[in-house]
Amino acid sequence: LFAAVEMAPRDPILGLTESFNADTRSTKVNLGVGVYFDDNGKIPLLAAVKAAEKTRLEAMPPRGYQPIDGLAAYNQIVQKLLFGADSALLEAGQVATIEALGGTGALKVGADYLRRLLPTAKVFISDPSWENHRAIFEYAGFEVDSYPYYDAVSRGVDFAAMKSGLNALPAGSIVVLHACCHNPTGADLSHAQWREVIETIAARGLVAFIDMAYQGFADGIREDAQALQMFAASGLQFLVASSFSKSFSLYGERVGALSVVTASRDETARVLSQIKRVVRANYSNPPTHGGAIVAAVLASAELRQMWKVELAEMRQRILAMRVSLVEKLQGRGVSTDFSFVTRQRGMFSYTGLEVAQVDRMRDEFGIYAVSTGRICLAALNTRNIDYVADAIAAVL
Ligand code: LMR
Numbered sequence: 001l002f003a004a005v006e007m008a009p010r011d012p013i014l015g016l017t018e019s020f021n022a023d024t025r026s027t028k029v030n031l032g033v034g035v036y037f038d039d040n041g042k043i044p045l046l047a048a049v050k051a052a053e054k055t056r057l058e059a060m061p062p063r064g065y066q067p068i069d070g071l072a073a074y075n076q077i078v079q080k081l082l083f084g085a086d087s088a089l090l091e092a093g094q095v096a097t098i099e100a101l102g103g104t105g106a107l108k109v110g111a112d113y114l115r116r117l118l119p120t121a122k123v124f125i126s127d128p129s130w131e132n133h134r135a136i137f138e139y140a141g142f143e144v145d146s147y148p149y150y151d152a153v154s155r156g157v158d159f160a161a162m163k164s165g166l167n168a169l170p171a172g173s174i175v176v177l178h179a180c181c182h183n184p185t186g187a188d189l190s191h192a193q194w195r196e197v198i199e200t201i202a203a204r205g206l207v208a209f210i211d212m213a214y215q216g217f218a219d220g221i222r223e224d225a226q227a228l229q230m231f232a233a234s235g236l237q238f239l240v241a242s243s244f245s246k247s248f249s250l251y252g253e254r255v256g257a258l259s260v261v262t263a264s265r266d267e268t269a270r271v272l273s274q275i276k277r278v279v280r281a282n283y284s285n286p287p288t289h290g291g292a293i294v295a296a297v298l299a300s301a302e303l304r305q306m307w308k309v310e311l312a313e314m315r316q317r318i319l320a321m322r323v324s325l326v327e328k329l330q331g332r333g334v335s336t337d338f339s340f341v342t343r344q345r346g347m348f349s350y351t352g353l354e355v356a357q358v359d360r361m362r363d364e365f366g367i368y369a370v371s372t373g374r375i376c377l378a379a380l381n382t383r384n385i386d387y388v389a390d391a392i393a394a395v396l
Pocket of ligand 1: 013014032033034035130132183213
């Protein structure tokens with residue numbers, strides 16, 4: 001049965017973690033995966049999460065099945081975080097939300113649903129995009145292509161190319177957009193550019209599927225949801241995959257959500273019923289713990305405030321690492337101007353390092369980066385940053 005099965009290539013991101021874990025060098029640094037580490041190089045367990053977990057553990061709740069769409073209190077709180085507590089869309093019942101297995105799980109459920117709804121549509125992702133976007137939509141059965149996004153010369157968005165690319169897409173195409181902290185480039189659209197994108201999507205009859213995995217890592221929870229608010233105000237129907245992996249440091253709990261904005265309360269009920277079928281046929285219903293913890297934190301004024309402060313600390317530490325890396329590279333006489341690193345948002349920098357340079361960093365220094373040159377700034381700390389700056393300077 002399996003005699004002719006070929007070895008699949010390692011995952012471009014999680015495969016790096018596998019290699020990193022197998023590396024025995026004590027100086028190794030994993031700048032591959034998008035995970036936040038604190039200044040001690042540890043993945044934090046947030047104090048707000050710890051407090052909610054303590055209460056939950058003491059209550060020793062039974063572990064019955066969740067509803068297919070997950071915890072209702074969680075879904076409602078997610079909607080408010082995305083669209084605002086006073087959202088007209090929520091008031092009108094125009095959003096269907098399900099608890100999903102992280103942002104990836106939300107994308108997958110949304111992709112499976114869209115494949116049934118729009119079987120002949122093509123999916124367009126940004127060039128470049130998160131490596132897994134293509135795989136998720138291809139595995140759902142879609143043909144996946146890209147629209148222009150990044151300009152390697154300006155290290156920003158080539159907005160004219162993006163707009164004309166979107167304008168050329170056939171009506172009904174699905175366009176995957178990054179709400180904030182674009183992965184992998186860190187180059188985001190301005191509000192004015194979002195407005196134009198939304199106009200183009202409306203004019204061309206495109207379907208937006210917005211990925212928001214890093215809410216709170218650019219400017220703040222509310223600020224980073226600005227693009228969503230603009231979509232919400234546009235009257236368009238669209239999908240959002242969101243995640244608490246990063247913002248709650250709950251990676252392994254797989255806590256995310258898929259939200260679908262419809263035209264009416266009645267549509268919401270019908271769409272939700274179809275999405276629940278997709279979930280039931282995939283994994284039946286989501287696990288209990290992570291969603292319950294997020295819901296408990298966000299429902300408590302005290303824990304919510306604690307979480308906001310902790311999230312701001314993570315955001316600010318990454319910014320400090322950005323500034324420090326640029327200074328340290330300058331200090332090592334590197335001729336390339338790396339000041340763009342401080343303009344990029346979120347966890348990543350698209351450094352421009354080439355494959356051979358990334359390979360050398362790994363082989364000679366035990367520093368792991370994605371082969372595209374993406375590095376995760378959230379893995380830098382005051383103890384490894386000099387070593388990383390040395391390595392970058394050496395391979396340049
Ligand atoms: C990343 O881009 O590194 C993260 O989103 C983790 C992942 O699942 O790839």
